[in-house]
Amino acid sequence: MNDVSTPELPAARVTFHDVRDLVEFPPALLARTEADLGPFMDGAASIIEAVRTEGDAALLRFARQFDRVTTETMTLRASPEDFDRAFKRVPPDVIRAIEVAIDAVRRFHEAQKPEEMWMKEIHPGAWAGDRVLPIDSVACYVPRGKGAFPSVTIMTAVPAVVAGVRRPIIITPPGADGEVDAGTLVAARLAGITEIYKCGGAQGVAAVAFGTETVPRCLKIVGPGSPWVVAAKRLLSTRIDPGVPAGPSESIILADDSVNGALAALDLIVESEHGPDSSAYLVTSSEEVVRQALESLPGHWSEMEPGRAAFSRTVLTGPRGGVVLTRDLDQAIDFVNAYAPEHLEILVKEPLGILGRIRNAGEVLLGPHTPVTLGNYMLGPNAVLPTGGAARTASPLSVFDYMKRSSVAYVTAAGYAPLARHAHAFALYEGFSGHARAVSPMRDQLLLF
Template sequence: MTDKRTISVWELNGLSGQEREQLLQRTESDMSDYLLQVSPIIEDVRQRGDVALAEYGRRFDGADISEADLRVTPEEFQAAAAKVDAETREAIEYAADNIRRYHEAQKPGEMTMQEVRRGSFVGERFLPIPSVACYVPRGKGSFPSVLLMNAIPAVVAGVKQVVVITPPGADGSVDAATLVAIQLIADTQGCQIQVFKCGGAQAVAAVAYGTATVPRCSKIVGPGSPWMVAAKQLLSSRIDPGIPAGPSESIVFADETVDGGLAALDLLIEAEHGPDSSAFLVTTSRQVAEQAIAAMPDHWAAMSELRVEYSATVICGPMGGIVIAEDRQQAFDFINDYAPEHLQILSTDAWQYLGDIENAGEVLLGQHSPSTLGNFVLGCNAVLPTSGKAATVSPLSVMDFMKFMSVAYVTESGYPEMAKQAERLATYEGFDGHARAVSAVRKPYLR
């Protein structure tokens, strides 16, 4: 595959176990180099705070910024509002409304309680976490949609301190549409959201330790580069790193009932995010594979040079392309082992495949449900587990911004049976204090 525009094609039947395992790898599979690179950055921010943040903004983001400029001002919000056209604003409002509706339906009631035995009650009381930092990347584009996905469920959950961290542009400003999205959430939900100009590993360190300007937060959410992911790993004892959300990845499964050109169109959605993305078309149909390959040049011809470069690097390289499976079982065995962030099912009868799927961050069914809709406006959260973590981790939700405490209450009538059984177990396990606390010794103390 010497031609950079030659799409990678992988025959599952022809792969050795090692080759198949290699196909499951992502950019983040080996983080050792990133961990070494970000460690001194983290320590520098811990020691020098705002001064280090501004220096890294100038060095890594090429931004005209000083430590006095780190916090976004009300004047910057006003300037941003003037820059965003009416159609973009309408799209942001539409997306925000759908995302809010979806996440409000997720929110549990304040408390649950059930009577497990007569007179003995157990349940949960739900509370928001105290603070969260929402990371909005910018290196490969501007992402107001990511802000909506991160901040809206936090606000719906009732988090009191919501902080946004995002890299500054060359002129030291924050993306205008992102600021408009933040102001929209603040206005409609009646809350305040602070915004700070810092990105990458240095931003993670800032919210993990706190600086003179950037407040320390209890959790960080949002997708980012491998450097940002590495920083979250190193700082996991200081700040809850949230779900693992790294470079974009997707699998598009297409059966023989759809046009391969459509599969190629949707394969490019996540592939265009960046050269560190992963994107595969999985199919049991050679005709679909051939149609996809034939359609790709026309799709590329309509895209910008940058997005062509990104997507071609992915689908013509070792972490993307077309995977041909012998049958349905082999196809979904691969998909489930891969546990993709995004999974599209292209078929005229897409629902038939839902039972085959065990591991995926999200499943988009049918020809009218491309990842684009999920990424922007459907309402379900597009911050999803990457690097195979969808096997055990769920999408970002209201519950990522909440915690619950167990609540129990035993009545006088319910106590004797509970005490008898608990005393037996405590005695067996050798816990004398436990056993005495529910023995006859307790009775004289009760009022």
């Protein structure tokens, strides 16, 4: 039916997209916040320049301006006493949840970690392989603007420690009291990182790109952030490796008629409550699922914390969220692959049966007992995922992001001669006389000395 409409909701209607008759999906339907960073680039550039020239002074000024820090005595680095106090402030059940999550994430990334070195005989007497080493320094970015995220601390810090990064640090915005979130401090210490600096946003990215009097310069930065963070990473990509492109949260709930639409709506809310710049869609070919989802959303929102409910409403009634009705499951899968979501939850009768048809998704969660919430916290795979369509070419944050490879080769005296003849022919064809001389009879003569 083409006249599906949404019930009246507080302030607005849930956005409804009927794509059943379309051959191609409208570009606006696939767009995300970070697709147009124009409004953020100039502002980020001026912030970056201030940090580059003023260092700590700029970070402290921006903490008051952007993070609304009211204390005049804020220090930029968290102290050991800050960590100790955090363990007294965080409830025991939350500490235990952090411990369980860290254990799962650690075990997953330890299994993912490659062997330090391997070599294989490629030709007789010629061996080649890889040597894998940790990056010397990595900054883990933990956002805070719309909440506190010890889960992001876990996802960024644990693989850094597993990989063996020599100097892993955390940067995170301070609260109004000038302090780091207590849960973040607990998660960091339990993960094995005790170097935390109070700077977020574009200024935090600039701090680790250039280094300041207090904040060390790092070779790489990982972790999700706002469009300001994404803009700063792009502007500073020649100064610091920006890592996995992880911007505002996004998700697709893919459902068929085997699921209750109210359940699909429950999971649709998960990523939409992150903030007004998130993106979230329920994609289904079932009109009944659409009806149930739309009818249930106001009830779900009424039971939520008002601020998070407002974020979710903004997303689901705006241009980057809502419900997409397709003509069949095939078109729904096509939409998923075109969108390339950060999180994909598959609520269909046989989720494993369609997994092979999913080409583009940062994370795929199968079945009604695998909600995004579990993926964000407890399952082990990394929840820092490519956003903005980057899942077409990029992968989730992993232990590999904290490591780099060097190719290693070794040729024996017996293996050298036949390879040298072929290399000599290659070099002459490509016009490199110096290359050719290095594998000419002259080498054999010099090796006699």
